[in-house]
Amino acid sequence: MTKLPLSWFEGTNVVEIARLLIGKIIRTDFDGKLTSGRISETEAYAGVSDKASHAFGGRRTARTETMYANGGTAYVYLCYGIHHLFNIVTNVKDVPHAVLIRGILPLEGEEQIRQRLNKPNPIPSGKLATGPGLVSKALGISTLHTGILLENTITIWEDGFHPxxxxxxxxxxxxxxKEDKDLPYRFLLV
DNA sequence: CAGTAGATGCTCT
DNA sequence: GAGCATCTACTGT
Known part of the structure; x- marks a missing residue:
């Protein structure tokens, strides 16, 4: 198992990176509570030319500023007042590309994950954490973590798995x- | 099962 | 003041 270096996220093709992230492992280590899961669903948001992106047209605000950071930075923001959505910034500094993680299959720390999701009893194998809000909840990620680099508490790993x-x-x-809503930018492990 | 309502808070106009 | 890169609980079959 090897940790992906920050340089891995500096690639210029965000759609390609979103596809390559399928099957990789995301791990968090907060307060000694280790949890991880295999990434099963991603979406690419292709920066200033993508109408679905927060950074469309080069918009820079307090919230979207993080998207302009270097590849390998976490971009977490609140949606619908409740849900913390976790994205990975890609490309070089000042190019606001990002990949939204929409689903994981829990690997390590299932006990901890069930606690965070308030699912006390069984593990219905497979789709325990699908949906971007649940991914963050399962891994303990919140808007507090926006802007941090993926090198310590939140990390991405590669094992031999090949989708x-x-x-x-x-x-x-x-x-x-509108015209960007049908772009084939969503990837799922099947 | 399917379908819908309501929660909830921050961001940008 | 509107609108979200959503989820859950509750209804009714």
Whole structure:
């Protein structure tokens, strides 16, 4: 198992990176509570030219500033007042690309994950944490972690796993993005 | 099962 | 003041 270096996220093709992230492992280590999961669903947000992106048209605000950071930075923000959505910034500094992590299959710390999700009893194998809000909740990620580099408490790992088949579809919940809403930027492990 | 309502708070106009 | 890169609980079959 090897940790992906920050330079891995500095690639210029955010769609390619979103696809390559399928099957990788995301791990968090907060307060000695280790949890990890295999990434099963991602979406690419392609910066200033992508109407679905917060940084469309080069918008820079207090919230989106993090998207302009160097690749390998965590971008976490609050949606619908409740849900903390976890993204990985890609590309070089000042190019606001990001990949949203929408689903994981829990690996380590299942006990801890069940506690965080308030699922006391069984583990219905497979889709324990699908949906971007639940991914953050399961791993204990919140908006407090926006702007940090993926090198200590939050890290991405590569083991020998190779996805057999990846499904590609349009992104979810972005109808407002008009002509960009049907771009095939969503990747799922099947 | 499917379908819908309501929660909830920050960001940008 | 509107609108979200959503989830849960509750309804009714």
């Amino acid at each position: 057999e088949r990846i499904e590609i579809t349009p992104r979810i919940g972005i109808d407002y993005a």
